[in-house]
Amino acid sequence: MSKDILHNWEKKSKEHRKTYQQFLKRANKNEVLKRLPLLHEEAFDNVDCLSCAHCCKNYSPRFKTPDIKRISKHLGLKESVFIDTYLRVDEDGDFVVKASPCPFLNADNTCYIYEERPSDCARFPYTDEDVLLKRQTITLKNSEFCPITYYVLEKLLQQ
Incomplete structure (x- = not known):
């Protein structure tokens, strides 16, 4: 049954955007936050990130100072070389x-620096934390390219 939710999810996520938006605006924050850990886990049981990797293929996490220090050390690069080689400053x-x-x-859609990846990557898609409610624009955007975000939102709407 849970896998059925994912059938044609990309199209349905766009169709449901307004519904998600309305739900997120009026949702009972405490109730939603209580349900997120279980729904997050259920979504990851039903979605294979390695078959998708849409986030890694099309978007970038923020690389914060601790991330840059940790990753550059792991790669054996000076921080300035790591930044010059791989990063830019966004808007x-x-x-x-x-x-x-x-x-x-x-x-194969795995991550070369998985154990040292940026905290944004480790936390993505934020479906087990209050970011889902606090940063609704991000949640809505994520629902259109991340099947896990879509799955969690759909499950929240069902109950």
Whole structure:
């Protein structure tokens, strides 16, 4: 039954955008936050990120200072060399990858720096935390390219 939700999810996510928007605006924050951990886990049980990797192919996480320090050390690069090689500053003043797909995405959709990946990557798609409610624009955007976000929103609407 859970896998049925994912049938044609890309099309349905666009069709349901207004419904998601209305739900997120009026949702009982405490109730939603209580339900998120279980729904997050259920979504990851039903979606294979390695078969998708849409986030890594089309978007960039923010690379914060601790991320840059940790990753550059892991790669054996000076921080300045790591930044010059892989990153640029976006319109919000954040460090992001220079180009898509992410330079650390392997051909099999695994991550070359998985254990050291940016905190944004580790937390993505934020379906087990209050970002889902607090940053609704991000949640709505994520629902259109991330099947896990779509899945969680659909399950929240069902109950």
